[in-house]
Amino acid sequence: MRKGEVTRQRIIAEAAPIFNQRGFAGCSMQDVMEATGLEKGGLYRHFSSKEELAAEAFRYTVLRAEKVRFDKLDRTRGALEQLRLIIDRFVNLRSDVAGGCAIFNTAIEEDDGNPVLRNLALKALREWKDRVRRIVRNGIRAGEIQKDTDASRVANVVIATLEGALAMSRLEGDKTPLEDAQAMLGSFLDGITHRQAIPAERGVVNVAGEREAARR
Amino acid sequence: MRKGEVTRQRIIAEAAPIFNQRGFAGCSMQDVMEATGLEKGGLYRHFSSKEELAAEAFRYTVLRAEKVRFDKLDRTRGALEQLRLIIDRFVNLRSDVAGGCAIFNTAIEEDDGNPVLRNLALKALREWKDRVRRIVRNGIRAGEIQKDTDASRVANVVIATLEGALAMSRLEGDKTPLEDAQAMLGSFLDGITHRQAIPAERGVVNVAGEREAARR
Numbered sequence: 001m002r003k004g005e006v007t008r009q010r011i012i013a014e015a016a017p018i019f020n021q022r023g024f025a026g027c028s029m030q031d032v033m034e035a036t037g038l039e040k041g042g043l044y045r046h047f048s049s050k051e052e053l054a055a056e057a058f059r060y061t062v063l064r065a066e067k068v069r070f071d072k073l074d075r076t077r078g079a080l081e082q083l084r085l086i087i088d089r090f091v092n093l094r095s096d097v098a099g100g101c102a103i104f105n106t107a108i109e110e111d112d113g114n115p116v117l118r119n120l121a122l123k124a125l126r127e128w129k130d131r132v133r134r135i136v137r138n139g140i141r142a143g144e145i146q147k148d149t150d151a152s153r154v155a156n157v158v159i160a161t162l163e164g165a166l167a168m169s170r171l172e173g174d175k176t177p178l179e180d181a182q183a184m185l186g187s188f189l190d191g192i193t194h195r196q197a198i199p200a201e202r203g204v205v206n207v208a209g210e211r212e213a214a215r216r
Numbered sequence: 217m218r219k220g221e222v223t224r225q226r227i228i229a230e231a232a233p234i235f236n237q238r239g240f241a242g243c244s245m246q247d248v249m250e251a252t253g254l255e256k257g258g259l260y261r262h263f264s265s266k267e268e269l270a271a272e273a274f275r276y277t278v279l280r281a282e283k284v285r286f287d288k289l290d291r292t293r294g295a296l297e298q299l300r301l302i303i304d305r306f307v308n309l310r311s312d313v314a315g316g317c318a319i320f321n322t323a324i325e326e327d328d329g330n331p332v333l334r335n336l337a338l339k340a341l342r343e344w345k346d347r348v349r350r351i352v353r354n355g356i357r358a359g360e361i362q363k364d365t366d367a368s369r370v371a372n373v374v375i376a377t378l379e380g381a382l383a384m385s386r387l388e389g390d391k392t393p394l395e396d397a398q399a400m401l402g403s404f405l406d407g408i409t410h411r412q413a414i415p416a417e418r419g420v421v422n423v424a425g426e427r428e429a430a431r432r
Contacts, residue, residue, distance in 0.1 A: 109325055167320055181372070181373060
Protein backbone atom coordinates (compact mmCIF):
# COMPACT_ATOMS: atom_id res chain seq x y z
CA MET A 1 0.00 0.00 0.00
CA ARG A 2 1.40 3.43 -0.91
CA LYS A 3 2.20 5.83 1.92
CA GLY A 4 -0.60 8.20 0.93
CA GLU A 5 -3.07 5.31 1.06
CA VAL A 6 -1.78 4.24 4.47
CA THR A 7 -2.40 7.76 5.80
CA ARG A 8 -5.84 7.84 4.20
CA GLN A 9 -6.79 4.54 5.85
CA ARG A 10 -5.47 5.73 9.20
CA ILE A 11 -7.58 8.90 9.00
CA ILE A 12 -10.69 6.85 8.19
CA ALA A 13 -10.06 4.46 11.09
CA GLU A 14 -9.49 7.31 13.54
CA ALA A 15 -12.41 9.41 12.30
CA ALA A 16 -14.82 6.43 12.35
CA PRO A 17 -15.57 6.36 16.12
CA ILE A 18 -15.84 10.17 16.24
CA PHE A 19 -18.46 10.28 13.50
CA ASN A 20 -20.23 7.22 14.94
CA GLN A 21 -20.42 8.73 18.42
CA ARG A 22 -21.15 12.37 17.59
CA GLY A 23 -22.95 12.09 14.26
CA PHE A 24 -22.21 14.05 11.09
CA ALA A 25 -23.52 17.37 12.43
CA GLY A 26 -21.76 16.92 15.80
CA CYS A 27 -18.31 16.15 14.37
CA SER A 28 -16.12 18.83 12.76
CA MET A 29 -12.99 18.51 10.66
CA GLN A 30 -11.30 20.26 13.61
CA ASP A 31 -12.25 17.22 15.77
CA VAL A 32 -10.69 14.91 13.17
CA MET A 33 -7.56 17.06 13.00
CA GLU A 34 -7.18 16.79 16.77
CA ALA A 35 -7.70 13.00 16.73
CA THR A 36 -5.29 12.36 13.85
CA GLY A 37 -2.71 15.06 14.65
CA LEU A 38 -2.92 16.23 11.05
CA GLU A 39 -3.09 19.83 9.83
CA LYS A 40 -6.07 21.04 7.81
CA GLY A 41 -4.03 20.85 4.58
CA GLY A 42 -3.02 17.27 5.30
CA LEU A 43 -6.63 16.24 5.89
CA TYR A 44 -7.99 17.94 2.77
CA ARG A 45 -5.23 16.37 0.67
CA HIS A 46 -7.01 13.04 1.27
CA PHE A 47 -10.68 14.09 1.48
CA SER A 48 -12.30 16.86 -0.48
CA SER A 49 -15.00 17.46 2.16
CA LYS A 50 -16.30 16.43 5.58
CA GLU A 51 -19.04 14.59 3.72
CA GLU A 52 -16.54 12.46 1.78
CA LEU A 53 -14.67 11.55 4.98
CA ALA A 54 -17.92 10.82 6.85
CA ALA A 55 -19.06 8.51 4.02
CA GLU A 56 -15.75 6.58 4.11
CA ALA A 57 -15.91 6.43 7.92
CA PHE A 58 -19.45 5.05 7.71
CA ARG A 59 -18.42 2.31 5.23
CA TYR A 60 -15.47 1.40 7.46
CA THR A 61 -17.66 1.23 10.58
CA VAL A 62 -20.26 -0.95 8.87
CA LEU A 63 -17.56 -3.34 7.58
CA ARG A 64 -16.14 -3.71 11.10
CA ALA A 65 -19.62 -4.44 12.50
CA GLU A 66 -20.41 -6.93 9.72
CA LYS A 67 -17.22 -8.81 10.49
CA VAL A 68 -18.39 -9.26 14.09
CA ARG A 69 -21.95 -10.17 13.11
CA PHE A 70 -21.47 -12.40 10.08
CA ASP A 71 -17.85 -13.64 9.91
CA LYS A 72 -17.58 -17.41 9.35
CA LEU A 73 -21.30 -17.78 9.93
CA ASP A 74 -21.35 -20.70 7.45
CA ARG A 75 -19.35 -22.78 9.94
CA THR A 76 -22.67 -23.09 11.76
CA ARG A 77 -24.93 -25.66 10.20
CA GLY A 78 -28.62 -24.91 9.75
CA ALA A 79 -30.56 -21.70 9.10
CA LEU A 80 -32.09 -21.48 12.58
CA GLU A 81 -28.71 -21.90 14.24
CA GLN A 82 -27.28 -19.20 12.00
CA LEU A 83 -30.09 -16.83 12.95
CA ARG A 84 -29.61 -17.61 16.65
CA LEU A 85 -25.89 -17.00 16.30
CA ILE A 86 -26.41 -13.61 14.60
CA ILE A 87 -28.73 -12.64 17.46
CA ASP A 88 -26.30 -13.91 20.09
CA ARG A 89 -23.38 -12.06 18.56
CA PHE A 90 -25.41 -8.84 18.31
CA VAL A 91 -26.33 -9.14 22.00
CA ASN A 92 -22.90 -10.14 23.29
CA LEU A 93 -20.21 -8.74 20.98
CA ARG A 94 -19.52 -5.20 19.86
CA SER A 95 -17.23 -4.12 17.02
CA ASP A 96 -14.04 -2.20 17.83
CA VAL A 97 -15.55 1.07 16.55
CA ALA A 98 -17.20 2.81 19.53
CA GLY A 99 -20.62 4.45 19.38
CA GLY A 100 -23.20 1.71 18.73
CA CYS A 101 -24.66 0.56 15.41
CA ALA A 102 -23.60 2.91 12.60
CA ILE A 103 -26.55 1.95 10.40
CA PHE A 104 -29.19 2.97 12.96
CA ASN A 105 -27.19 5.93 14.26
CA THR A 106 -27.04 7.27 10.72
CA ALA A 107 -30.63 6.24 9.95
CA ILE A 108 -31.94 8.26 12.90
CA GLU A 109 -29.54 11.17 12.64
CA GLU A 110 -29.80 11.59 8.88
CA ASP A 111 -33.42 10.62 8.17
CA ASP A 112 -34.11 14.33 7.82
CA GLY A 113 -30.47 15.22 7.15
CA ASN A 114 -27.51 14.55 4.85
CA PRO A 115 -28.79 12.63 1.78
CA VAL A 116 -25.44 10.94 0.97
CA LEU A 117 -25.16 9.42 4.45
CA ARG A 118 -28.87 8.64 4.51
CA ASN A 119 -28.52 6.63 1.29
CA LEU A 120 -25.49 4.77 2.61
CA ALA A 121 -27.51 3.83 5.71
CA LEU A 122 -30.42 2.69 3.55
CA LYS A 123 -28.11 0.53 1.41
CA ALA A 124 -26.48 -1.01 4.49
CA LEU A 125 -29.88 -1.75 6.04
CA ARG A 126 -31.04 -3.43 2.81
CA GLU A 127 -27.92 -5.60 2.74
CA TRP A 128 -28.51 -6.64 6.32
CA LYS A 129 -32.14 -7.49 5.60
CA ASP A 130 -31.09 -9.48 2.49
CA ARG A 131 -28.67 -11.47 4.57
CA VAL A 132 -31.37 -12.50 7.07
CA ARG A 133 -33.88 -13.16 4.29
CA ARG A 134 -31.46 -15.47 2.45
CA ILE A 135 -30.88 -17.52 5.58
CA VAL A 136 -34.64 -17.82 6.17
CA ARG A 137 -35.21 -18.93 2.55
CA ASN A 138 -32.42 -21.51 2.85
CA GLY A 139 -34.14 -22.75 6.00
CA ILE A 140 -37.46 -23.08 4.19
CA ARG A 141 -35.81 -24.98 1.31
CA ALA A 142 -34.08 -27.31 3.78
CA GLY A 143 -37.40 -28.05 5.52
CA GLU A 144 -36.10 -26.50 8.72
CA ILE A 145 -38.39 -23.47 8.70
CA GLN A 146 -42.14 -23.54 8.00
CA LYS A 147 -43.01 -23.10 4.32
CA ASP A 148 -45.41 -20.17 4.80
CA THR A 149 -42.84 -18.07 6.71
CA ASP A 150 -42.49 -14.51 5.40
CA ALA A 151 -38.70 -14.07 5.13
CA SER A 152 -38.97 -10.28 4.93
CA ARG A 153 -41.05 -10.18 8.09
CA VAL A 154 -38.48 -12.28 9.93
CA ALA A 155 -35.75 -9.87 8.79
CA ASN A 156 -37.74 -6.80 9.83
CA VAL A 157 -38.64 -8.23 13.23
CA VAL A 158 -35.15 -9.50 14.08
CA ILE A 159 -33.39 -6.28 13.03
CA ALA A 160 -35.97 -3.88 14.53
CA THR A 161 -35.97 -5.67 17.88
CA LEU A 162 -32.19 -5.96 18.16
CA GLU A 163 -31.55 -2.37 17.11
CA GLY A 164 -34.25 -0.93 19.36
CA ALA A 165 -32.90 -2.97 22.27
CA LEU A 166 -29.32 -1.83 21.58
CA ALA A 167 -30.40 1.83 21.72
CA MET A 168 -32.21 1.16 25.02
CA SER A 169 -29.27 -0.76 26.48
CA ARG A 170 -26.82 1.98 25.52
CA LEU A 171 -29.01 4.72 26.99
CA GLU A 172 -29.65 2.80 30.22
CA GLY A 173 -26.12 1.41 30.55
CA ASP A 174 -27.75 -1.97 31.15
CA LYS A 175 -27.71 -5.09 28.98
CA THR A 176 -31.18 -6.30 30.02
CA PRO A 177 -33.10 -4.91 27.01
CA LEU A 178 -30.73 -6.80 24.68
CA GLU A 179 -31.10 -10.00 26.71
CA ASP A 180 -34.89 -9.62 26.75
CA ALA A 181 -34.83 -9.13 22.97
CA GLN A 182 -32.78 -12.31 22.59
CA ALA A 183 -35.20 -14.32 24.73
CA MET A 184 -38.21 -13.05 22.77
CA LEU A 185 -36.55 -13.65 19.39
CA GLY A 186 -35.64 -17.17 20.52
CA SER A 187 -39.35 -17.91 21.04
CA PHE A 188 -40.15 -16.17 17.76
CA LEU A 189 -37.75 -18.51 15.92
CA ASP A 190 -39.24 -21.52 17.74
CA GLY A 191 -42.57 -20.35 16.34
CA ILE A 192 -41.38 -20.56 12.71
CA THR A 193 -39.54 -23.87 13.16
CA HIS A 194 -40.92 -26.71 11.06
CA ARG A 195 -42.37 -29.19 13.55
CA GLN A 196 -40.83 -32.18 11.79
CA ALA A 197 -37.38 -30.57 11.60
CA ILE A 198 -34.46 -32.55 12.94
CA PRO A 199 -32.71 -30.29 15.45
CA ALA A 200 -29.46 -28.91 14.01
CA GLU A 201 -26.19 -29.58 15.79
CA ARG A 202 -26.51 -27.74 19.11
CA GLY A 203 -22.82 -27.06 19.77
CA VAL A 204 -22.64 -23.65 18.15
CA VAL A 205 -25.68 -21.74 19.30
CA ASN A 206 -23.95 -18.86 21.02
CA VAL A 207 -20.71 -16.97 21.23
CA ALA A 208 -19.33 -19.20 23.97
CA GLY A 209 -20.24 -22.31 21.98
CA GLU A 210 -18.78 -20.77 18.86
CA ARG A 211 -15.44 -20.20 20.56
CA GLU A 212 -15.57 -23.75 21.86
CA ALA A 213 -16.30 -25.12 18.38
CA ALA A 214 -13.51 -23.06 16.80
CA ARG A 215 -11.03 -24.44 19.32
CA ARG A 216 -11.78 -28.07 18.46
CA MET B 217 -51.11 33.40 30.15
CA ARG B 218 -48.85 36.48 30.11
CA LYS B 219 -47.62 37.74 26.73
CA GLY B 220 -44.02 36.74 27.49
CA GLU B 221 -45.17 33.22 28.34
CA VAL B 222 -47.19 33.04 25.11
CA THR B 223 -44.08 33.95 23.11
CA ARG B 224 -42.00 31.44 25.07
CA GLN B 225 -44.49 28.67 24.33
CA ARG B 226 -44.61 29.62 20.65
CA ILE B 227 -40.80 29.45 20.42
CA ILE B 228 -40.81 25.99 22.03
CA ALA B 229 -43.51 24.70 19.67
CA GLU B 230 -41.71 26.06 16.61
CA ALA B 231 -38.26 24.88 17.70
CA ALA B 232 -39.52 21.38 18.61
CA PRO B 233 -39.68 19.90 15.08
CA ILE B 234 -36.34 21.50 14.14
CA PHE B 235 -34.53 19.94 17.11
CA ASN B 236 -36.37 16.64 16.61
CA GLN B 237 -35.44 16.42 12.92
CA ARG B 238 -31.89 17.78 13.01
CA GLY B 239 -30.76 16.86 16.52
CA PHE B 240 -29.10 19.12 19.07
CA ALA B 241 -25.78 19.34 17.21
CA GLY B 242 -27.48 19.86 13.85
CA CYS B 243 -29.75 22.73 14.96
CA SER B 244 -28.44 26.23 15.63
CA MET B 245 -30.07 29.19 17.37
CA GLN B 246 -29.85 30.82 13.91
CA ASP B 247 -32.18 28.07 12.60
CA VAL B 248 -34.62 28.81 15.43
CA MET B 249 -34.41 32.55 14.75
CA GLU B 250 -35.32 31.92 11.12
CA ALA B 251 -38.24 29.64 12.05
CA THR B 252 -39.67 31.98 14.68
CA GLY B 253 -38.85 35.30 12.97
CA LEU B 254 -37.29 36.49 16.25
CA GLU B 255 -34.02 38.38 16.65
CA LYS B 256 -31.20 36.90 18.71
CA GLY B 257 -32.01 39.23 21.63
CA GLY B 258 -35.66 38.17 21.57
CA LEU B 259 -34.70 34.50 21.69
CA TYR B 260 -32.18 34.85 24.51
CA ARG B 261 -34.68 36.87 26.56
CA HIS B 262 -36.62 33.61 26.94
CA PHE B 263 -33.86 30.99 26.95
CA SER B 264 -30.42 31.39 28.42
CA SER B 265 -28.85 28.83 26.06
CA LYS B 266 -29.48 26.49 23.15
CA GLU B 267 -29.37 23.66 25.70
CA GLU B 268 -32.23 25.17 27.73
CA LEU B 269 -34.36 25.61 24.60
CA ALA B 270 -33.52 22.10 23.35
CA ALA B 271 -34.53 20.63 26.74
CA GLU B 272 -37.89 22.46 26.67
CA ALA B 273 -38.41 21.43 23.03
CA PHE B 274 -37.71 17.80 23.99
CA ARG B 275 -40.25 17.90 26.86
CA TYR B 276 -42.83 19.45 24.54
CA THR B 277 -42.22 16.83 21.81
CA VAL B 278 -42.50 13.94 24.28
CA LEU B 279 -45.76 15.34 25.71
CA ARG B 280 -47.25 15.57 22.22
CA ALA B 281 -46.23 11.97 21.47
CA GLU B 282 -47.56 10.70 24.80
CA LYS B 283 -50.91 12.32 24.06
CA VAL B 284 -51.14 10.31 20.83
CA ARG B 285 -49.91 7.07 22.42
CA PHE B 286 -51.68 7.06 25.78
CA ASP B 287 -54.59 9.54 25.79
CA LYS B 288 -57.84 8.04 27.12
CA LEU B 289 -56.30 4.60 27.10
CA ASP B 290 -58.43 3.68 30.12
CA ARG B 291 -61.54 3.82 27.95
CA THR B 292 -60.30 0.47 26.66
CA ARG B 293 -61.08 -2.34 29.04
CA GLY B 294 -58.47 -5.00 29.73
CA ALA B 295 -54.68 -4.94 29.90
CA LEU B 296 -54.13 -6.88 26.68
CA GLU B 297 -56.45 -4.61 24.74
CA GLN B 298 -54.63 -1.58 26.15
CA LEU B 299 -51.28 -3.01 25.05
CA ARG B 300 -52.65 -3.80 21.59
CA LEU B 301 -54.03 -0.28 21.33
CA ILE B 302 -50.70 1.31 22.30
CA ILE B 303 -49.03 -0.80 19.60
CA ASP B 304 -51.69 0.04 17.03
CA ARG B 305 -51.46 3.75 17.75
CA PHE B 306 -47.65 3.66 17.52
CA VAL B 307 -47.88 1.93 14.15
CA ASN B 308 -50.68 4.06 12.68
CA LEU B 309 -50.61 7.51 14.27
CA ARG B 310 -47.84 10.08 14.50
CA SER B 311 -47.77 13.16 16.72
CA ASP B 312 -47.91 16.60 15.12
CA VAL B 313 -44.20 17.22 15.82
CA ALA B 314 -42.26 16.03 12.76
CA GLY B 315 -39.07 13.96 12.97
CA GLY B 316 -39.97 10.61 14.53
CA CYS B 317 -39.75 9.52 18.17
CA ALA B 318 -37.96 12.19 20.23
CA ILE B 319 -36.98 9.70 22.94
CA PHE B 320 -35.05 7.42 20.57
CA ASN B 321 -33.76 10.26 18.40
CA THR B 322 -32.26 11.81 21.51
CA ALA B 323 -31.18 8.45 22.94
CA ILE B 324 -29.14 7.68 19.82
CA GLU B 325 -27.90 11.19 19.13
CA GLU B 326 -26.95 12.01 22.71
CA ASP B 327 -25.80 8.63 24.06
CA ASP B 328 -22.25 9.92 23.66
CA GLY B 329 -23.30 13.58 23.67
CA ASN B 330 -25.13 16.26 25.66
CA PRO B 331 -25.72 14.92 29.21
CA VAL B 332 -28.78 17.10 29.95
CA LEU B 333 -30.64 15.83 26.89
CA ARG B 334 -29.38 12.30 27.44
CA ASN B 335 -30.85 12.32 30.98
CA LEU B 336 -34.17 13.68 29.74
CA ALA B 337 -34.31 10.84 27.18
CA LEU B 338 -33.48 8.30 29.90
CA LYS B 339 -36.24 9.66 32.16
CA ALA B 340 -38.78 9.62 29.30
CA LEU B 341 -37.81 6.04 28.39
CA ARG B 342 -38.24 4.96 32.04
CA GLU B 343 -41.68 6.54 32.19
CA TRP B 344 -42.70 4.74 29.03
CA LYS B 345 -41.44 1.42 30.37
CA ASP B 346 -43.26 2.03 33.67
CA ARG B 347 -46.47 2.65 31.79
CA VAL B 348 -46.24 -0.70 29.95
CA ARG B 349 -45.15 -2.53 33.10
CA ARG B 350 -48.12 -1.21 35.09
CA ILE B 351 -50.55 -2.40 32.42
CA VAL B 352 -48.93 -5.86 32.39
CA ARG B 353 -49.11 -6.08 36.19
CA ASN B 354 -52.78 -5.04 36.14
CA GLY B 355 -53.32 -7.80 33.57
CA ILE B 356 -51.64 -10.37 35.81
CA ARG B 357 -53.74 -9.28 38.80
CA ALA B 358 -56.92 -9.48 36.72
CA GLY B 359 -56.03 -13.04 35.62
CA GLU B 360 -55.81 -11.88 32.01
CA ILE B 361 -52.04 -12.35 31.66
CA GLN B 362 -50.05 -15.40 32.80
CA LYS B 363 -48.78 -15.10 36.39
CA ASP B 364 -45.12 -15.79 35.55
CA THR B 365 -44.92 -13.01 32.94
CA ASP B 366 -41.93 -10.69 33.39
CA ALA B 367 -43.50 -7.22 33.08
CA SER B 368 -40.14 -5.55 32.47
CA ARG B 369 -39.36 -7.95 29.65
CA VAL B 370 -42.70 -7.21 28.01
CA ALA B 371 -41.96 -3.48 28.25
CA ASN B 372 -38.45 -3.88 26.81
CA VAL B 373 -39.62 -6.08 23.95
CA VAL B 374 -42.61 -3.94 22.97
CA ILE B 375 -40.68 -0.67 23.06
CA ALA B 376 -37.50 -2.00 21.40
CA THR B 377 -39.43 -3.61 18.55
CA LEU B 378 -41.68 -0.62 17.87
CA GLU B 379 -38.85 1.91 18.03
CA GLY B 380 -36.50 -0.15 15.87
CA ALA B 381 -39.29 -0.66 13.34
CA LEU B 382 -40.11 3.07 13.31
CA ALA B 383 -36.48 3.92 12.50
CA MET B 384 -36.51 1.34 9.68
CA SER B 385 -39.85 2.57 8.32
CA ARG B 386 -38.69 6.19 8.33
CA LEU B 387 -35.42 5.34 6.59
CA GLU B 388 -37.10 3.16 3.96
CA GLY B 389 -40.14 5.38 3.51
CA ASP B 390 -42.24 2.22 3.87
CA LYS B 391 -44.62 1.23 6.66
CA THR B 392 -43.97 -2.53 6.34
CA PRO B 393 -41.42 -2.82 9.20
CA LEU B 394 -43.96 -1.22 11.58
CA GLU B 395 -46.72 -3.55 10.36
CA ASP B 396 -44.44 -6.58 10.72
CA ALA B 397 -43.59 -5.45 14.25
CA GLN B 398 -47.29 -5.19 15.06
CA ALA B 399 -47.99 -8.69 13.73
CA MET B 400 -45.11 -10.18 15.73
CA LEU B 401 -46.05 -8.32 18.93
CA GLY B 402 -49.64 -9.52 18.49
CA SER B 403 -48.40 -13.13 18.61
CA PHE B 404 -46.11 -12.24 21.50
CA LEU B 405 -49.09 -10.95 23.50
CA ASP B 406 -51.09 -14.08 22.58
CA GLY B 407 -48.19 -16.03 24.10
CA ILE B 408 -48.55 -14.33 27.50
CA THR B 409 -52.36 -14.48 27.56
CA HIS B 410 -53.79 -16.56 30.39
CA ARG B 411 -55.45 -19.53 28.70
CA GLN B 412 -58.57 -19.30 30.88
CA ALA B 413 -58.96 -15.57 30.28
CA ILE B 414 -62.34 -14.35 29.14
CA PRO B 415 -61.73 -12.35 25.96
CA ALA B 416 -61.98 -8.61 26.62
CA GLU B 417 -64.51 -6.57 24.67
CA ARG B 418 -63.24 -6.70 21.08
CA GLY B 419 -64.66 -3.41 19.78
CA VAL B 420 -61.69 -1.19 20.57
CA VAL B 421 -58.61 -3.06 19.46
CA ASN B 422 -57.27 -0.58 16.93
CA VAL B 423 -57.36 3.03 15.88
CA ALA B 424 -60.32 2.49 13.56
CA GLY B 425 -62.22 0.66 16.31
CA GLU B 426 -61.29 3.34 18.77
CA ARG B 427 -62.73 6.06 16.59
CA GLU B 428 -65.85 3.93 16.17
CA ALA B 429 -66.17 3.43 19.92
CA ALA B 430 -65.63 7.12 20.62
CA ARG B 431 -68.46 7.97 18.23
CA ARG B 432 -70.98 5.73 20.01
